[in-house]
Amino acid sequence: MASVRFVAIGDSFTEGVGDDLPDGRVRGWADLTAQGWADASGEPISYANLAIRGKLVWPIVEQQLEAALALEPTHLSFNGGGNDILRPRASVAHIADAFSHVLRRCDEEGVRLLLLSGANPSGQLPLGRVFQRRGDLLSAAVEARIADRPDVVRAYNWPDRELGTPPYWSEDRLHMNARGHHRVAARVLDSLGEKAPDAWWSLPDLPATMSPRGRAYYREHVGPWIRRRLTGTSSGDGRTAKFPTWTPVEPSAV
Secondary structure (H helix, E strand, O other): OOOEEEEEEOOHHHHOOOOEOOOOOEOOHHHHHHHHHHHHHOOOEEEEEOOOOOOOHHHHHHHHHHHHHHOOOOEEEEOOOOOHHHOOOOOHHHHHHHHHHHHHHHHHHOOEEEEEEOOOOHHHOOOHHHHHHHHHHHHHHHHHHOOOOOOOEEEEOOOOOOOOOHHHEOOOOOOEOHHHHHHHHHHHHHHOOOOOOHHHHOOOOOOOOOOOOHHHHHHHHHHHHHHHHHHOOOOOOOOOOOEEEEEEEOOOOO
16 A cells, blocks of 8 residues: 555545536546645555535535545545535534544554635625624634644645636536636645745636526525525535545656
8 A cells, every 4th residue: 555545535626527528527626635645755645535415514524524534645635614604503613613523533543634725706695794704713723723733744725816816616606617726736845845836826718608697596506406405405415436446646647
């Protein structure tokens, strides 16, 4: 088994939603990080990804954390809370408690934690100011929990103003596109002390698409989200993890 064993847990951000491949699969920053890590080190990486879209932060912890730790990883990445702060009664302290729990369990198992904050879509969302304020509060609350832990790898994307601009986002305005996921992967690798390809920080603009606006945007993206809230369903219902066991990632051929 490779010396680095990297497992990722989380929601759509970590699953890779928005970075769509031609065959219908999603890729995302975690997949890119695994490949970039193997390339930078020149050694194979063992990689697993248990993230499932639509998950609130505590279901991520309850359904993914112990399964991830059972794989005996060397590194575990965690992000969550983005779906929570979209809810009107979200408790920042309750969300931050999940981060404390993940850190404690990683400590107990001797696993190094990679902690990410999500990218900030608030500049292009309805009620964006509310989302911005809650995201700021959550970011501060989580950092306060780990302020005395320099060993925790931090990859904070929320403050990245460039990443918050439209060219990095898919047409639903809530999930990053391939450009966004590459930029996040570059930040994660940099936080790990590994060299990411320079181009990943800002890939060329993607081909222009006609993103829905006005009523069309609400009909295609906001409406389905509201219906899921009213019916108690999730975009992740019935989905399974895309890489639930170790997948070898070899360095790219030069």
